[in-house]
Amino acid sequence: MTPKAEMRRLLAFFEANGAQVVEADILQSAEVLLDLYGEDIRARAYVTSDALRGEQMLRPDFTVPVVQMHMEHGAEPARYTYAGEVFRRQEEDINRPSEFMQVGYEVFERENPAAADAEVFALFKEALAPLGLRAATGDMGILMAAVRGLSTTERRKAALLRHIWRPRRFRALLDRFGGKVEVPASRLALLAATDAMALAGPVMGLRSEAEINARIEALKDDAVAAPISDGEAAILDDILNLREKAPMVLERLRDIAVDLPAIISAVEAMDARLTAMSARGVDVDGLDFEGSYGRTTLEYYDGFVFGFYAEARPDLPAVASGGRYDALTSVLGQGRSIPAVGGVIRPELVHALGDQS
Amino acid sequence: MTIKLGVPSKGRLMEKTFDWFGKRGVGLRRTGSEREYAAAVDGVEGVELVLLSAGEIPRELAAGRIHLGVTGSDLVREKLAAWDSRVEEVQLMGFGHADLIIAVPNCWVDVDTLDDLDAASAAFRKTHGFRMRIATKYHRLVRDFLRDQGVADYQLIDSQGATEGTVKNETAEAVADITSSGETLRANHLKLLSDGLIHKSQATLFRSKTAALSDADRTALSALLDKLN
Numbered sequence: 001m002t003p004k005a006e007m008r009r010l011l012a013f014f015e016a017n018g019a020q021v022v023e024a025d026i027l028q029s030a031e032v033l034l035d036l037y038g039e040d041i042r043a044r045a046y047v048t049s050d051a052l053r054g055e056q057m058l059r060p061d062f063t064v065p066v067v068q069m070h071m072e073h074g075a076e077p078a079r080y081t082y083a084g085e086v087f088r089r090q091e092e093d094i095n096r097p098s099e100f101m102q103v104g105y106e107v108f109e110r111e112n113p114a115a116a117d118a119e120v121f122a123l124f125k126e127a128l129a130p131l132g133l134r135a136a137t138g139d140m141g142i143l144m145a146a147v148r149g150l151s152t153t154e155r156r157k158a159a160l161l162r163h164i165w166r167p168r169r170f171r172a173l174l175d176r177f178g179g180k181v182e183v184p185a186s187r188l189a190l191l192a193a194t195d196a197m198a199l200a201g202p203v204m205g206l207r208s209e210a211e212i213n214a215r216i217e218a219l220k221d222d223a224v225a226a227p228i229s230d231g232e233a234a235i236l237d238d239i240l241n242l243r244e245k246a247p248m249v250l251e252r253l254r255d256i257a258v259d260l261p262a263i264i265s266a267v268e269a270m271d272a273r274l275t276a277m278s279a280r281g282v283d284v285d286g287l288d289f290e291g292s293y294g295r296t297t298l299e300y301y302d303g304f305v306f307g308f309y310a311e312a313r314p315d316l317p318a319v320a321s322g323g324r325y326d327a328l329t330s331v332l333g334q335g336r337s338i339p340a341v342g343g344v345i346r347p348e349l350v351h352a353l354g355d356q357s
Numbered sequence: 358m359t360i361k362l363g364v365p366s367k368g369r370l371m372e373k374t375f376d377w378f379g380k381r382g383v384g385l386r387r388t389g390s391e392r393e394y395a396a397a398v399d400g401v402e403g404v405e406l407v408l409l410s411a412g413e414i415p416r417e418l419a420a421g422r423i424h425l426g427v428t429g430s431d432l433v434r435e436k437l438a439a440w441d442s443r444v445e446e447v448q449l450m451g452f453g454h455a456d457l458i459i460a461v462p463n464c465w466v467d468v469d470t471l472d473d474l475d476a477a478s479a480a481f482r483k484t485h486g487f488r489m490r491i492a493t494k495y496h497r498l499v500r501d502f503l504r505d506q507g508v509a510d511y512q513l514i515d516s517q518g519a520t521e522g523t524v525k526n527e528t529a530e531a532v533a534d535i536t537s538s539g540e541t542l543r544a545n546h547l548k549l550l551s552d553g554l555i556h557k558s559q560a561t562l563f564r565s566k567t568a569a570l571s572d573a574d575r576t577a578l579s580a581l582l583d584k585l586n
Contacts, residue, residue: 207477
C-alpha cells in the first residue's frame, strides 16, 4: 500500500464510523491563523500573498478551517473526517518533511464529553492497532482547574492560565507570585514613585497613558497581594509530575483534591472518561497518563490530550495526536461555541511503520 | 581553483576589514576605478577577494560559493536557518560592534523587563483587539528570542529602515533593532528593556562548511588561516 492509499484507507475507516467527509482550501487567511497562534506560526507555516487577498498561508493544519466551517453552518452534533496535505516550514531539521498528509476526525458534541473523548481515542487506537504503538495521555483541564483553584488574585490566575502552554514563563510567574524571586529594582522604584509619569517624557504611540496607569494600579494591587503558598505551588508540581498508569493517577488526584477541591469536577470528568474508554474496550489499567502532557503542543488543547508513538522509532514524531479544544470553538465562533474533540493521523508514518512490521 | 574570501564591498566595514587583514600580513585592496568591484590579495597565494554586500555574505557562505566571509554575526544568525551547521566562526574581529535589542517608548514607565512587556502585550491585545506590534528587520532572531523567553501576544511588523520612527508614527508599539550607542533610540524617546538584549553582534570571519576544497585549496586555506591566527 502506498502512503496515499493508506490515507484513503484511514479516511474510509472514519467515514464508515459515521463521519461526514469534508474538505478545506489549501490557501488559508494568514490573519486568522496569526491571530490564533501568534507569531510562532510564521516560523512553521509558508506565508504567501496576493494583491487582493493579502497574506495567505498554505494550510498548516485542518483544525481551523474545519472548526470555522462547522461554526458557520454545521448541524449538531457533527462528526467530520478529512484527508490531505499540510505544509510546514522546516528551519532546523532538513530531514523533516515540509509537506505531509494528515487524516483527521473531529467530533462536535454537547451532551457527553467523556463519551466523545473515549470515542475519538478508541477509534484512533483501532485504526492504528496493527502498529503496536504506545499511547500517551494527559488532561490540560486538570491543570487549568488547579490554577483556577489557587487562593490568589484573579489577575494572577489569568496570567498563569495564559502561560500554561509555556512551561518556562509559567514557572517564572509562579515563582514571582510565590515570592520566590526578588522584585526587580525598577519595579520597586515604580511602586514607590509618587508621580510615576514625571520622567516619562512625551506620551507617544497607541498605548495610552490610561493603559499605562491601569497597569501601574494593577502592579500596586499585586504588590500587596499575599504570595501563593508553598503548599499550593507544591500541589501544582505534584500534578505536573504525575506519570503513572491512569487508575493510579486518578487515585492520586483524588488525594490532591482533598487539599484543592477546585479540581474535583475535572477529576470526576477524567473518571467518567476512563469509564467510557473502558466501555469501548480500551485497557485503561495499562494506559499511561502524564500530568504535563500537552503543555508544549499547540495552545488550543484545554482538556483530554493524547498521542500515539512508535517506541522503537524515537526519531519519528507522534504518528497520531489530538485532544479536546472547547475554547477554540468560541474564539472562532464569534460568540457561539460548542465542545469539540478530535485528532489527526499521519499516513506516511503509518505506512513507514507498516512496512517495518 | 582558489580560496574565495568574501568581504563587504563598501564603507567602514570594508576599510576595517582591510586593516584587520593588513595587520596580519594579508594585503587586501580594491583595484581599478572607484566604482569597479575588482580587488586583489597580496601576501598569500591562492586566495581571491570577492567584494559583496555584507547582507549577501551569509547566503554565499551557506551556498559554498565563497570559502571565507566577513560579515556581522547578527546577519549570519538572522539569514541562515541552523546557521552553525552551515558555517563556523573562525575569528571575532573586534569591530563593527552592535547590539540587537528590544526598545519601548520612554513613557512606558511600567515596562522595564520582558516580563513587563509580556504583561503589557496581554493587556494591549485585550484593549485594542490585535497583538502588540514590534517593528524589526531581524524576524528570526527576535521571534526565537521571544519564544524562548515565553513572551506572547505580540506580532512582528517588517521594518527595513527608520525603525525607531515607527512608534511615533503608530505603525508599531515597540522596536527590535541594532544599536551601538543608543543615541537614535534616545532621540526617538525610546528606552532599552533591561533584559532585552537579543544578540551582541560584531564583524566576524566565517568559514563555509559546504564549499568544495581541492588539495591545493586546502593548502592555501591553512596558510591563510595560520596568518590570521
